[in-house]
Amino acid sequence: YSCLLRLKSSIEEDAIRMQPGTGETHVFFPDSLGDDLIVEVQDSKGKQYGRVLAQVATIAEDAGDKLRWWSIYREPEHELVGRVQLHINYSTTLDENSHLKCGSVAETVAYDLV
Template sequence: MSIETYTCMLRLKSSTEQDAIRMQPGSGETHVFFPDSLADDLIIEVHDSKGKHCGRVLAQVATISEDPTDKLRWWSIYREPEHELVGKLQLYIYYSTSSDDNSHLKCGSVAETVAYDLVLESAMKVQGFQQRNLLLYGSWKWLLTEFSSYYGVSDVYTKLRYLSYVMDVATPTADCLNLVYELLMPVVMKGHSRTTLSHQEVSHFCFI
């Protein structure tokens, strides 16, 4: 007897159906969403292996934000229009906000470079980035690599942006100088960095 497999299509209520992201339960896949506001919802449409619609999960951003430390939660799957409870879905959601001067950039349509910086800042905060802990690792490093690849953020930009954070806390130690060298060398080898950055990336650096 074969085990039924399911597919989930995830999108924000504020986005279009064409923006939905396909994910396989249990695959360990991740995706970064940028809700318009606390009034936004994360919608998950569940389909079986034959493509039949089984039900939907409606995860309110306001509910998620009430306790950001509660990352692993069970959500009810309902079949509409009867609003019949047909199952449960477990989601791991990491939710973060910022109260800095650029907080108005955190919602809605944002430039890829701004979005990348937000993910980078989250990774640094979670992994305790500071003078004696400059390296990112594990799932956060993987997420940053996948994010930059998927959204076309250049390798030069990711290295220069990371270097800018390193220089903010830099001390003249061997490990710090080695990291600066590792980040700068590929950029120098590619020639003048401005020619290897997109217009958006150059503008974002100038803005910051």
């Protein structure tokens, strides 16, 4: 299995391919808390197995919970087909006036596939 990760606000061609279990990391810059991290899981032949839709707002809600399991669903039936464990380090930066700057950072590591 492999995973293609991208933000909903980005184009499909910007997807990053990652192999579960390798410890690879990638830094994403969400447009806002309304953005989503899309993880498309593919089988060994490159066929889509299912996908995860991780809302940035959900990730930001509990930024201390870095290691989480996410459900993988096959569409259009919305059938649960597995789970993927992601390590997400979410941080934001305030400007000199204590306003939240755009461009939060979400570091994502795909660890395991069940």
